[in-house]
Amino acid sequence: MLLISCPWCGDRSEEEFSCGGEAHIVRPVTPQDMDDQAWGDYVFMRRNEKGVHFERWRHGNGCGRWFNVARSTVTHEILAIYQVGDDRPEVPE
């Protein structure tokens, strides 16, 4: 079970949060130029990393705000918590 530190509310149980999946997937800037291949990649294809996974979380049963988490998908250890829009932080592999 995860103890997640919401940037606004502090340490809370995982039950208060929902995971929004892989972070840093940028919405296409020029959608009119995209073919089916590019759309399929954008909508469906995922890194599904075994190791450090950069992902979005929302404190739904709390402040309701989104933030990003770097977490190991093998040990579940949370390595960094950072703001949406920030670059991927440096984390140990």
Add this chain to the structure above:
Amino acid sequence: MANYSIFALGRNALQRHRHWPRVWRSPKPRPSYDAIIVGGGGHGLATAYYLAKQHGMDNIAVLEKGWIGGGNTGRNTTIVRSNYLNPESAAIYDHALNLWQGLSQELNFNVMFSPRGVINLAHDHHEARELRRRIYANQLAGVDAEWVTPTQLRALCPILNLDPGMRYPILGGTLQRRGGVARHDAVAWGYARAADRLGVDIIQNCEVTGMTINDGRVEGVQTSQGEILAPRVGVVAAGHSSVLAAMAGLRLPLESHPLQALVSEPVKPIMPTVVMSNKVHAYMSQSDKGELVIGAGIDGYNSYAQRGSLPVIEETIRAIVELFPITSRLKMMRQWAGIVDVCPDASPIISATPVEGLFFNCGWGTGGFKATPGSGHLFAHTLAKGEAHPINAPFALERFYSGALVAEHGAAAVAH
């Protein structure tokens, strides 16, 4: 190797069971094969068996990083059914169900397939309408399905709580009589033994660490036991599919999540059928040992750790105790998780890839066990011929680019 039969059992009993032969060999990998299957679970072993049996390919190997059947094959809740909504899904799962029916004979190994019926409950009017729609779709697709009323449910499963005052009262349900359960380990062992007898090399403790790809063609794999060459590689690695795809420079539309299950202490037979409920999210059957086998949901975040979080099983246990009040004082003996590869449309992927000679069979998510024979059969065809069988053609990777998804969230039983 001798066939299993009543006579073999008698003969060995007289010799105090000291002379049973090994069930499969433990060969060293050869430098090259005609085809390699990565993943020695039920689906991979079934693929190897049908490749050898139906396509005459006996120079093949199954590479398994741990021991065969030690992944999701040994971690599921063993439910077999085919009552999916879309015609494409009904075709693929019913293909598997038809193979289940003769599997013990085919493999000369008792997989203990027990068609004791599978019930899906409806707890509100909307769900009842949805389930009736699924019944009609099933009947049109040639899959047996029928509606059962609460009165019929009382006879089919006497321990079910049919009190109309329940928080989520049971309004009825669907019944697929041909569905049921099978012995999960026996499926892996049966396919392994049958494939081994046809000359397939089953290599355990052999982890694939890289792929050799030249000019867009797969030429072999690097493993913990050295490089092994093959012009065709079929990956059947469930939760680790994305890891293997990354070795080939590919991404898949998959996310890996832990799916939990648990079993109770053994009790006398109280549960004659399989009951599933999407609404309160719980399903239960009873194993031949007497344990109640309970399926929970997936954790909401990606994970490769074979353990799930407590809130998920708490929710399931709450639902189980409400549906089956008799279980309220049962002790749970074991709890575990398997890593399932969840696909956005809750349907599998059996497909060629942009890398020539490299094929994937994945995305079975929370419901792969029921499809084991069909999945292996169709993937063997795809690997041998280099193109999809008509049944698995709709399940190619192209669907994520064409938009022709096969949405099965309603029938997949585990919410995700």
